[in-house]
Amino acid sequence: MQRRTLIQTAATGLAFPHIWVPAQTLPAGPVRIIVGFPPGGGTDALARVVGQKLQTMWGTSVVVENKAGAAGVIAADYVSKQAGDGNTLLMAHINSHALAPAMGQKLNYDAIKDFAPISMVAITPNLLICNVDQPAKTVKDIVALAKAKPGQLSFASAGGGSAQHFALEMFKLQAKIFALHVPYRGSAPALVDLIGGQVNYCFETMTSAAPHVKSGKAIAIAQTRLKRAKSQANVPTMDESGFKGFEATVWYGLMGPSKMPPAMQQRMNEDVNKVLAMPDVQERMDFYGAEDGGGSIEKFANFIKSEQQKWAVVAKAANVRADS
DSSP: OHHHHHHHHHHHHHHOGGGTSOOOOSOSSOEEEEESSOTTSHHHHHHHHHHHHHHHHHTSOEEEEEOOOGGGHHHHHHHHTSOSSSSEEEEEEHIIIIIHHHTTOOOSSOTTTTEEEEEEEEEEEEEEEEETTOSOOSHHHHHHHHHHSTTTSEEEESSTTSHHHHHHHHHHHHHTOOOEEEEOSSHHHHHHHHHHTSSSEEEEEHHHHHHHHHHTSEEEEEESSSSOOGGGTTSOBTTTTTOTTOOOEEEEEEEEETTSOHHHHHHHHHHHHHHHTSHHHHHHHHHTTOBOOOOOHHHHHHHHHHHHHHHHHHHHHHTOOTTO
């Protein structure tokens, strides 16, 4: 009787294999994390920190692949069209998933529907910085100078429609000032001209600006999160400088294509949370001024929606367009 039961049970398993095979929670082969920016930048650096730990945890190769262009949009478009097997992930960025949609930019993907959010990886502030020769070195003094000399103060950015550009436009709207926006092709040339005195000020990511502040070539005036970053604890926030509620961050998060199975999405979320809690990873994140990664899938998804709504208001009010 027992033998007959075992045979019947085995036969049932063959007829209905889904009863016996657990949900696939990890990719079957090597994993690529696609980054929409060149090697050496903040997005690339954070992807490599997380990827190295996941490689050990998952026991499979996890490599970072750079597909730079269009401020991360090209990489996002590529990943949105990949299979949902977990072998291709995206280190998403505020540009591709909040700012481009906020500007009404024509995209070949839907930033919400075509992706499976996995986890927030980090949020960093921008720094409002200037070169050492500027007479106004506080937010209050910059506003006063801009009102006294409308259109004469220049602010560099990493490009029209970039996170740095949006931070500037938010500042101009709230301060009710007119200042000249000078877009560059990336942070590096913008910082060169700022330090050289060709432009007066800029909002720049903490990752890019901090080395120049540390060397004394640039002066940090304010930071753009509601709380001070641990790595720049002596720099006041815009909120503390008279602009209540001012928050203009740069954020990064891991995503997969929308076809990814929910069980895999959840497993990856749990593993990324474990990685971000590791002391050596925390140390690296602090170095980049990157904080508040981790949390649930739902938290990350809701954050993206709120960012799109927030920046759509700014884009409309300031008439921000890509390369404007």
